[in-house]
Amino acid sequence: MVFEEKTLSSEMIYRGAILNLRKDKVTVKDSHTSYREIVEHSGGVLIVAVAADGKIPMVRQFRKATEQVIFELPAGKLDPGETDPLVAAKRELHEETGYTAAKWTHLVSFYTSVGYSTEMLHTYLAEELTAGDTDFDENEAIDLELWEPEALYEMIDRGEIIDGKTLAALLLYRTRQTADSV
Protein backbone atom coordinates (compact mmCIF):
# COMPACT_ATOMS: atom_id res chain seq x y z
CA MET A 1 0.00 0.00 0.00
CA VAL A 2 1.58 3.26 -1.12
CA PHE A 3 1.44 6.10 1.41
CA GLU A 4 -1.22 8.68 0.52
CA GLU A 5 -0.57 12.29 1.45
CA LYS A 6 -3.29 14.13 3.35
CA THR A 7 -3.84 17.87 3.01
CA LEU A 8 -3.27 19.76 6.27
CA SER A 9 -3.75 23.24 4.79
CA SER A 10 -3.85 24.87 1.39
CA GLU A 11 -2.84 28.35 0.25
CA MET A 12 -3.91 29.85 -3.09
CA ILE A 13 -0.93 31.79 -4.39
CA TYR A 14 -2.20 32.96 -7.78
CA ARG A 15 -5.41 32.83 -9.80
CA GLY A 16 -4.79 33.36 -13.49
CA ALA A 17 -6.21 33.08 -16.98
CA ILE A 18 -5.05 29.57 -17.84
CA LEU A 19 -3.82 28.29 -14.49
CA ASN A 20 -3.92 28.78 -10.72
CA LEU A 21 -1.05 28.04 -8.37
CA ARG A 22 -1.57 26.74 -4.86
CA LYS A 23 0.66 25.38 -2.12
CA ASP A 24 -0.56 22.47 0.00
CA LYS A 25 0.90 21.43 3.34
CA VAL A 26 0.71 17.63 3.44
CA THR A 27 1.50 14.64 5.60
CA VAL A 28 4.40 12.55 4.31
CA LYS A 29 5.79 9.27 5.60
CA ASP A 30 7.20 8.91 9.14
CA SER A 31 4.70 11.51 10.45
CA HIS A 32 6.55 14.36 8.80
CA THR A 33 5.01 17.22 6.84
CA SER A 34 6.04 18.76 3.54
CA TYR A 35 4.72 21.19 0.94
CA ARG A 36 3.45 20.54 -2.58
CA GLU A 37 3.31 23.29 -5.20
CA ILE A 38 0.40 22.52 -7.48
CA VAL A 39 -0.63 24.09 -10.78
CA GLU A 40 -4.40 23.90 -11.23
CA HIS A 41 -5.29 23.56 -14.91
CA SER A 42 -8.69 22.86 -16.46
CA GLY A 43 -7.29 20.12 -18.70
CA GLY A 44 -7.58 19.83 -22.41
CA VAL A 45 -8.00 17.76 -25.52
CA LEU A 46 -5.66 16.36 -28.14
CA ILE A 47 -6.67 15.09 -31.56
CA VAL A 48 -5.13 12.61 -34.00
CA ALA A 49 -7.26 13.37 -37.06
CA VAL A 50 -6.87 11.15 -40.11
CA ALA A 51 -7.98 12.39 -43.53
CA ALA A 52 -9.27 10.06 -46.27
CA ASP A 53 -5.78 9.91 -47.79
CA GLY A 54 -4.30 8.92 -44.40
CA LYS A 55 -2.68 12.29 -43.76
CA ILE A 56 -2.68 13.82 -40.29
CA PRO A 57 -3.22 17.56 -39.66
CA MET A 58 -0.36 19.05 -37.62
CA VAL A 59 0.10 22.61 -36.37
CA ARG A 60 3.08 24.87 -35.77
CA GLN A 61 2.75 27.44 -33.04
CA PHE A 62 5.15 29.65 -31.09
CA ARG A 63 5.07 28.56 -27.47
CA LYS A 64 6.37 31.23 -25.13
CA ALA A 65 7.30 28.77 -22.37
CA THR A 66 9.69 27.02 -24.77
CA GLU A 67 10.75 30.20 -26.68
CA GLN A 68 10.36 28.33 -29.96
CA VAL A 69 7.87 27.21 -32.58
CA ILE A 70 6.57 23.75 -31.61
CA PHE A 71 5.26 21.14 -34.06
CA GLU A 72 2.16 19.58 -32.50
CA LEU A 73 -1.06 17.73 -32.96
CA PRO A 74 -4.15 19.97 -32.74
CA ALA A 75 -5.05 20.52 -29.10
CA GLY A 76 -6.77 22.95 -26.81
CA LYS A 77 -8.01 23.67 -23.33
CA LEU A 78 -11.38 22.75 -21.93
CA ASP A 79 -13.60 25.80 -21.48
CA PRO A 80 -14.36 26.75 -17.85
CA GLY A 81 -17.00 24.37 -16.51
CA GLU A 82 -16.90 22.18 -19.62
CA THR A 83 -17.60 18.58 -18.57
CA ASP A 84 -17.60 16.70 -21.90
CA PRO A 85 -14.11 16.68 -23.43
CA LEU A 86 -15.50 15.38 -26.72
CA VAL A 87 -17.32 18.69 -27.21
CA ALA A 88 -14.00 20.48 -26.68
CA ALA A 89 -12.20 18.11 -29.05
CA LYS A 90 -14.71 18.82 -31.84
CA ARG A 91 -14.40 22.58 -31.24
CA GLU A 92 -10.59 22.61 -31.13
CA LEU A 93 -10.21 20.44 -34.24
CA HIS A 94 -12.47 22.80 -36.13
CA GLU A 95 -10.86 25.99 -34.80
CA GLU A 96 -7.30 24.90 -35.52
CA THR A 97 -7.70 22.86 -38.71
CA GLY A 98 -11.12 23.67 -40.18
CA TYR A 99 -11.99 19.97 -40.17
CA THR A 100 -15.09 18.37 -38.77
CA ALA A 101 -15.12 14.60 -38.19
CA ALA A 102 -18.00 12.11 -38.37
CA LYS A 103 -16.23 9.40 -36.37
CA TRP A 104 -14.65 9.99 -32.96
CA THR A 105 -12.85 7.41 -30.81
CA HIS A 106 -11.41 8.08 -27.35
CA LEU A 107 -7.81 6.81 -27.27
CA VAL A 108 -6.56 7.66 -23.78
CA SER A 109 -6.65 10.36 -21.10
CA PHE A 110 -3.36 11.18 -19.42
CA TYR A 111 -1.74 13.65 -17.04
CA THR A 112 0.94 15.83 -18.63
CA SER A 113 3.04 16.39 -15.50
CA VAL A 114 1.99 14.46 -12.41
CA GLY A 115 4.66 16.06 -10.21
CA TYR A 116 2.96 19.43 -10.01
CA SER A 117 0.04 19.85 -12.45
CA THR A 118 -3.61 18.76 -12.43
CA GLU A 119 -3.74 19.04 -16.23
CA MET A 120 -5.24 15.99 -17.94
CA LEU A 121 -5.39 15.64 -21.72
CA HIS A 122 -8.20 13.66 -23.31
CA THR A 123 -6.95 12.18 -26.55
CA TYR A 124 -9.17 11.30 -29.50
CA LEU A 125 -8.90 9.70 -32.90
CA ALA A 126 -10.99 11.68 -35.43
CA GLU A 127 -11.90 10.06 -38.75
CA GLU A 128 -14.23 10.65 -41.71
CA LEU A 129 -13.16 14.28 -42.00
CA THR A 130 -14.80 17.15 -43.87
CA ALA A 131 -12.67 20.21 -44.63
CA GLY A 132 -13.81 23.73 -43.72
CA ASP A 133 -12.53 27.12 -42.58
CA THR A 134 -10.32 27.54 -39.54
CA ASP A 135 -11.38 29.80 -36.69
CA PHE A 136 -8.32 30.61 -34.60
CA ASP A 137 -8.44 32.28 -31.22
CA GLU A 138 -7.48 35.94 -31.75
CA ASN A 139 -4.28 35.54 -29.74
CA GLU A 140 -3.12 32.40 -31.56
CA ALA A 141 -0.94 32.31 -34.68
CA ILE A 142 -1.05 28.77 -36.01
CA ASP A 143 0.25 27.21 -39.22
CA LEU A 144 -1.58 24.10 -40.43
CA GLU A 145 0.16 21.29 -42.35
CA LEU A 146 -0.94 17.84 -43.52
CA TRP A 147 1.56 15.04 -42.91
CA GLU A 148 1.96 11.43 -43.99
CA PRO A 149 2.07 9.26 -40.83
CA GLU A 150 5.31 7.58 -41.98
CA ALA A 151 7.05 10.96 -42.19
CA LEU A 152 5.92 11.73 -38.63
CA TYR A 153 7.20 8.36 -37.40
CA GLU A 154 10.58 9.14 -38.98
CA MET A 155 10.63 12.44 -37.09
CA ILE A 156 9.88 10.53 -33.88
CA ASP A 157 12.70 8.07 -34.59
CA ARG A 158 15.09 11.00 -35.06
CA GLY A 159 13.97 12.58 -31.76
CA GLU A 160 12.48 15.58 -33.56
CA ILE A 161 9.01 15.45 -31.99
CA ILE A 162 9.74 17.29 -28.75
CA ASP A 163 6.17 17.94 -27.61
CA GLY A 164 5.34 15.19 -25.12
CA LYS A 165 1.60 15.02 -25.82
CA THR A 166 2.21 14.77 -29.57
CA LEU A 167 4.84 12.08 -29.07
CA ALA A 168 2.53 9.98 -26.87
CA ALA A 169 -0.52 10.29 -29.12
CA LEU A 170 1.29 9.67 -32.42
CA LEU A 171 3.05 6.62 -30.95
CA LEU A 172 -0.27 5.30 -29.67
CA TYR A 173 -1.80 5.74 -33.13
CA ARG A 174 1.27 4.08 -34.67
CA THR A 175 1.03 0.99 -32.45
CA ARG A 176 -2.71 0.70 -33.13
CA GLN A 177 -2.12 0.85 -36.87
CA THR A 178 0.58 -1.80 -36.56
CA ALA A 179 -1.75 -4.02 -34.53
CA ASP A 180 -4.57 -3.58 -37.07
CA SER A 181 -2.33 -4.51 -39.99
CA VAL A 182 -1.05 -7.77 -38.44
Place this chain on the structure above:
Amino acid sequence: MVFEEKTLSSEMIYRGAILNLRKDKVTVKDSHTSYREIVEHSGGVLIVAVAADGKIPMVRQFRKATEQVIFELPAGKLDPGETDPLVAAKRELHEETGYTAAKWTHLVSFYTSVGYSTEMLHTYLAEELTAGDTDFDENEAIDLELWEPEALYEMIDRGEIIDGKTLAALLLYRTRQTADSV
Protein backbone atom coordinates in the same frame (compact mmCIF):
# COMPACT_ATOMS: atom_id res chain seq x y z
CA MET B 1 6.86 31.66 -41.04
CA VAL B 2 5.03 31.31 -37.75
CA PHE B 3 4.69 34.50 -35.70
CA GLU B 4 7.12 34.61 -32.79
CA GLU B 5 6.04 36.38 -29.62
CA LYS B 6 8.40 38.97 -28.15
CA THR B 7 8.57 39.69 -24.43
CA LEU B 8 7.57 43.26 -23.55
CA SER B 9 7.80 42.80 -19.79
CA SER B 10 8.00 39.98 -17.30
CA GLU B 11 6.72 39.72 -13.73
CA MET B 12 7.89 37.03 -11.29
CA ILE B 13 4.83 35.99 -9.30
CA TYR B 14 6.23 33.17 -7.16
CA ARG B 15 9.58 31.53 -6.49
CA GLY B 16 9.19 28.07 -5.02
CA ALA B 17 10.93 24.82 -4.22
CA ILE B 18 10.20 22.93 -7.44
CA LEU B 19 8.84 25.68 -9.69
CA ASN B 20 8.59 29.42 -10.24
CA LEU B 21 5.64 31.19 -11.80
CA ARG B 22 6.03 34.26 -13.98
CA LYS B 23 3.72 36.29 -16.18
CA ASP B 24 5.07 37.68 -19.47
CA LYS B 25 3.48 40.47 -21.48
CA VAL B 26 4.05 39.55 -25.14
CA THR B 27 3.42 40.76 -28.67
CA VAL B 28 0.87 38.68 -30.53
CA LYS B 29 -0.24 38.90 -34.16
CA ASP B 30 -1.91 42.03 -35.56
CA SER B 31 0.21 44.24 -33.24
CA HIS B 32 -1.80 43.24 -30.20
CA THR B 33 -0.43 42.28 -26.80
CA SER B 34 -1.34 39.44 -24.52
CA TYR B 35 -0.10 37.70 -21.36
CA ARG B 36 1.49 34.30 -20.94
CA GLU B 37 1.56 32.54 -17.57
CA ILE B 38 4.70 30.44 -17.44
CA VAL B 39 5.82 27.80 -14.97
CA GLU B 40 9.61 27.70 -14.73
CA HIS B 41 10.81 24.17 -13.99
CA SER B 42 14.37 22.84 -13.97
CA GLY B 43 13.44 19.84 -16.11
CA GLY B 44 14.04 16.23 -15.34
CA VAL B 45 14.92 12.74 -16.44
CA LEU B 46 12.94 9.61 -17.25
CA ILE B 47 14.35 6.10 -17.44
CA VAL B 48 13.27 2.96 -19.29
CA ALA B 49 15.53 0.44 -17.56
CA VAL B 50 15.62 -3.11 -18.88
CA ALA B 51 16.86 -5.94 -16.66
CA ALA B 52 18.59 -9.06 -18.04
CA ASP B 53 15.25 -10.92 -18.06
CA GLY B 54 13.64 -8.08 -20.05
CA LYS B 55 11.63 -6.76 -17.12
CA ILE B 56 11.19 -3.01 -16.60
CA PRO B 57 11.30 -1.36 -13.14
CA MET B 58 8.16 0.70 -12.49
CA VAL B 59 7.25 2.78 -9.46
CA ARG B 60 4.01 3.66 -7.70
CA GLN B 61 3.87 6.99 -5.94
CA PHE B 62 1.11 9.18 -4.54
CA ARG B 63 1.01 12.39 -6.58
CA LYS B 64 -0.74 15.21 -4.74
CA ALA B 65 -1.61 17.10 -7.94
CA THR B 66 -3.63 14.10 -9.15
CA GLU B 67 -4.83 12.99 -5.66
CA GLN B 68 -4.01 9.39 -6.51
CA VAL B 69 -1.23 6.84 -6.70
CA ILE B 70 0.34 6.99 -10.16
CA PHE B 71 2.09 4.09 -11.90
CA GLU B 72 5.21 5.48 -13.57
CA LEU B 73 8.64 4.88 -14.97
CA PRO B 74 11.45 6.00 -12.64
CA ALA B 75 12.00 9.73 -13.04
CA GLY B 76 13.27 12.77 -11.21
CA LYS B 77 14.15 16.42 -11.37
CA LEU B 78 17.48 17.86 -12.37
CA ASP B 79 19.34 19.31 -9.38
CA PRO B 80 19.72 23.12 -9.40
CA GLY B 81 22.47 24.04 -11.84
CA GLU B 82 22.84 20.48 -13.11
CA THR B 83 23.81 20.59 -16.79
CA ASP B 84 24.27 16.91 -17.69
CA PRO B 85 20.93 15.09 -17.57
CA LEU B 86 22.70 11.72 -17.81
CA VAL B 87 24.20 12.32 -14.35
CA ALA B 88 20.69 12.97 -13.05
CA ALA B 89 19.34 9.87 -14.80
CA LYS B 90 21.97 7.65 -13.17
CA ARG B 91 21.23 9.18 -9.75
CA GLU B 92 17.45 8.90 -10.06
CA LEU B 93 17.52 5.31 -11.32
CA HIS B 94 19.68 4.35 -8.35
CA GLU B 95 17.64 6.30 -5.79
CA GLU B 96 14.28 4.97 -6.92
CA THR B 97 15.13 1.41 -7.97
CA GLY B 98 18.55 0.58 -6.52
CA TYR B 99 19.80 -0.31 -10.00
CA THR B 100 22.92 0.94 -11.69
CA ALA B 101 23.30 0.49 -15.45
CA ALA B 102 26.43 -0.05 -17.56
CA LYS B 103 24.78 0.97 -20.85
CA TRP B 104 22.90 4.24 -21.34
CA THR B 105 21.22 5.43 -24.54
CA HIS B 106 19.44 8.77 -24.96
CA LEU B 107 16.00 8.14 -26.48
CA VAL B 108 14.41 11.59 -26.72
CA SER B 109 14.01 14.88 -24.85
CA PHE B 110 10.53 16.37 -24.78
CA TYR B 111 8.47 19.13 -23.18
CA THR B 112 5.71 17.92 -20.86
CA SER B 113 3.33 20.84 -21.35
CA VAL B 114 4.35 23.41 -23.96
CA GLY B 115 1.37 25.67 -23.26
CA TYR B 116 2.68 26.92 -19.92
CA SER B 117 5.73 25.00 -18.64
CA THR B 118 9.46 25.11 -19.41
CA GLU B 119 9.85 21.55 -18.10
CA MET B 120 11.78 19.25 -20.44
CA LEU B 121 12.26 15.55 -19.72
CA HIS B 122 15.38 13.79 -20.96
CA THR B 123 14.54 10.16 -21.58
CA TYR B 124 17.06 7.33 -21.44
CA LEU B 125 17.22 3.61 -22.07
CA ALA B 126 19.29 1.95 -19.33
CA GLU B 127 20.61 -1.57 -19.91
CA GLU B 128 23.08 -4.03 -18.34
CA LEU B 129 21.68 -3.46 -14.86
CA THR B 130 23.16 -4.32 -11.49
CA ALA B 131 20.79 -4.45 -8.51
CA GLY B 132 21.49 -2.53 -5.30
CA ASP B 133 19.77 -0.70 -2.46
CA THR B 134 17.30 2.12 -3.06
CA ASP B 135 17.90 5.56 -1.57
CA PHE B 136 14.62 7.47 -1.59
CA ASP B 137 14.32 11.15 -0.90
CA GLU B 138 13.04 11.51 2.68
CA ASN B 139 9.74 13.01 1.49
CA GLU B 140 9.06 10.31 -1.11
CA ALA B 141 7.15 7.08 -0.52
CA ILE B 142 7.71 4.88 -3.55
CA ASP B 143 6.85 1.26 -4.30
CA LEU B 144 9.05 -0.54 -6.80
CA GLU B 145 7.78 -3.30 -9.11
CA LEU B 146 9.32 -5.23 -12.01
CA TRP B 147 7.08 -5.63 -15.05
CA GLU B 148 7.12 -7.66 -18.25
CA PRO B 149 6.99 -5.22 -21.21
CA GLU B 150 4.04 -7.10 -22.75
CA ALA B 151 1.98 -6.59 -19.59
CA LEU B 152 2.75 -2.86 -19.72
CA TYR B 153 1.73 -2.70 -23.39
CA GLU B 154 -1.57 -4.36 -22.48
CA MET B 155 -2.12 -1.68 -19.83
CA ILE B 156 -1.42 0.97 -22.49
CA ASP B 157 -3.91 -0.65 -24.87
CA ARG B 158 -6.55 -0.59 -22.12
CA GLY B 159 -5.86 3.11 -21.42
CA GLU B 160 -4.55 2.35 -17.93
CA ILE B 161 -1.20 4.17 -18.23
CA ILE B 162 -2.36 7.69 -17.39
CA ASP B 163 1.03 9.32 -16.80
CA GLY B 164 1.94 11.07 -20.06
CA LYS B 165 5.71 10.73 -19.74
CA THR B 166 5.43 7.02 -19.00
CA LEU B 167 3.04 6.53 -21.91
CA ALA B 168 5.39 8.30 -24.35
CA ALA B 169 8.56 6.54 -23.20
CA LEU B 170 7.08 3.03 -23.05
CA LEU B 171 5.53 3.45 -26.50
CA LEU B 172 8.86 4.66 -27.86
CA TYR B 173 10.61 1.63 -26.37
CA ARG B 174 7.85 -0.60 -27.80
CA THR B 175 8.23 0.73 -31.34
CA ARG B 176 12.02 0.39 -31.14
CA GLN B 177 11.72 -3.22 -30.04
CA THR B 178 9.30 -3.91 -32.88
CA ALA B 179 11.68 -2.29 -35.37
CA ASP B 180 14.62 -4.31 -34.01
CA SER B 181 12.73 -7.59 -34.29
CA VAL B 182 11.68 -7.11 -37.94
